[in-house]
Amino acid sequence: MKTDPGKLPEIIKALEIKTMLLEPDSKGRKALFEQVNAYAENFLEGLDKRPVYCKDPKEGAGILNDPITDEPETIEKILEIFDAHVITPGLNPASPGHLGYIPGSGLYASALGDFLAAVTNRYAGIYAASPGASRMETMVIKWFAKKVGYPDSAAGDLTSGGSIANLSAIVAARDARGLKAKDFHRAVVYLCEHTHHCVEKAVKTAGLGESVVRHVPVDAFFRMDPIAFKKMVEQDRRDGFLPWLLVASAGTTDTGSVDPLEKLSHIAKANDIWFHVDGAYGASFALCESGQKRLKGIELSDSITMDPHKGLFAPFGTGIILVKNAADLHRPYQYEANYLQDEKTLASMEQVSSAEMSPELTRHFRGMRVWLALKLCGVSAFSAALEEKILLAQYAYDRLNRIDGIETGPFPDLSIVIFRYVPQKGDADQFNQMLIEEIMNDGTVYMSSTLINGKFMLRMAILSFRTHLEKIEQALTIIGKMIAQVQKNIL
Numbered sequence: 001m002k003t004d005p006g007k008l009p010e011i012i013k014a015l016e017i018k019t020m021l022l023e024p025d026s027k028g029r030k031a032l033f034e035q036v037n038a039y040a041e042n043f044l045e046g047l048d049k050r051p052v053y054c055k056d057p058k059e060g061a062g063i064l065n066d067p068i069t070d071e072p073e074t075i076e077k078i079l080e081i082f083d084a085h086v087i088t089p090g091l092n093p094a095s096p097g098h099l100g101y102i103p104g105s106g107l108y109a110s111a112l113g114d115f116l117a118a119v120t121n122r123y124a125g126i127y128a129a130s131p132g133a134s135r136m137e138t139m140v141i142k143w144f145a146k147k148v149g150y151p152d153s154a155a156g157d158l159t160s161g162g163s164i165a166n167l168s169a170i171v172a173a174r175d176a177r178g179l180k181a182k183d184f185h186r187a188v189v190y191l192c193e194h195t196h197h198c199v200e201k202a203v204k205t206a207g208l209g210e211s212v213v214r215h216v217p218v219d220a221f222f223r224m225d226p227i228a229f230k231k232m233v234e235q236d237r238r239d240g241f242l243p244w245l246l247v248a249s250a251g252t253t254d255t256g257s258v259d260p261l262e263k264l265s266h267i268a269k270a271n272d273i274w275f276h277v278d279g280a281y282g283a284s285f286a287l288c289e290s291g292q293k294r295l296k297g298i299e300l301s302d303s304i305t306m307d308p309h310k311g312l313f314a315p316f317g318t319g320i321i322l323v324k325n326a327a328d329l330h331r332p333y334q335y336e337a338n339y340l341q342d343e344k345t346l347a348s349m350e351q352v353s354s355a356e357m358s359p360e361l362t363r364h365f366r367g368m369r370v371w372l373a374l375k376l377c378g379v380s381a382f383s384a385a386l387e388e389k390i391l392l393a394q395y396a397y398d399r400l401n402r403i404d405g406i407e408t409g410p411f412p413d414l415s416i417v418i419f420r421y422v423p424q425k426g427d428a429d430q431f432n433q434m435l436i437e438e439i440m441n442d443g444t445v446y447m448s449s450t451l452i453n454g455k456f457m458l459r460m461a462i463l464s465f466r467t468h469l470e471k472i473e474q475a476l477t478i479i480g481k482m483i484a485q486v487q488k489n490i491l
């Protein structure tokens, strides 16, 4: 159906008027910004008063009562809906009382970075489109690479998180070793029972679902046993398998244990096995002195996963994959021009586009939220916060050991403490299940649990930049109080 060309200008103009709501004027923007800022201020000022966890029987279903319609709604009404149905129910990861899983937090500086990235909407995926944005991201990646002790040949990519960073590492390892489909059933991946589940997911996603996954035994500190690893590799070689990939953890999610990276690296190297370190939780500790000591040997790896949305306190959606040799990440993802071949010079690496180092093309300008935070706060604030987390965990460990009936796991490698209460009679697992529920329902702090050697254990994971000594004291008080509460409930 062709419109009469003579009528087009009039029709087009009418449509143009209808689009005006998409571009508020300066006054309109200020009014919107004020409302949103007032909401953010209220949220941040009230953070410590909001429960860290809210079990809402409706589970946010109220959001569905306000369907998306043709007509605009006011920002006041929208913020009301957002607060009631999105912000209230469930977990509040921004809270200083979040001590469960691996806590996130969310730097204010990063929120400002996101705002600027979105308003200016720079195209960070392609160097030519925004050489400055691209250089900024490369700078952030190189800075992290240096912090973990990688040489100048290192490169990487800012990903959406640790899972995708691990996937990228596995894809890089697959192509670096030239694995072909005919070899997949013989290729062996070495993990341990505490390796994050996303690694096995990534192995499958990378097309290697048929590969052989072996679990290396762990010692009393839940760290991979290098002697057992060596024996497994030797046996596999004798049996005609292809030892291909070792994934060690620099801070497991369960217990925060750091595998013996140096010893593992020597065995991997001697056997031409790609050595990946999953440091999604722990690699950021390279920014502080105690952490650096703990992570010794991380620089001997071929690739490292980091998660600034954990250990650098950035909002969710920021991970990093680092590779020691830039060519290894470029190989799987290059799609054009030969100007960045394996022999590429460092000068050309400076102009690399993230689109050539990742499966993504158009994406969020992630570097801005990390760069702005590092620039605005300075690195020493981050180093101090991370050192503080390590010491808080040691303090909590010591205090927990003084509570009658509490049994702790090993001394924390980083900032996670595991423990349980052993009642004088009755089932310990059941008791601790009830204990964690009481702690969650109280809402002052949030902790999670895990199974270690079949035992139900509670975890205190300390990583939010907002968690300080006072909060840990509160957590310890709550634990004592809730133990008494469960004892009463049982009677």
Ligand SMILES: *Cc1c(COP(=O)(O)O)cnc(C)c1O
Pocket (backbone or CB within 6 Å): 102, 160, 161, 162, 163, 164, 196, 198, 249, 251, 252, 253, 278, 279, 280, 281, 307, 319
């Ligand atoms: C959190 C975590 C992951 C997964 O990272 P996401 O950012 O959640 O995708 C992987 N490995 C470890 C050790 C983790 O702690």
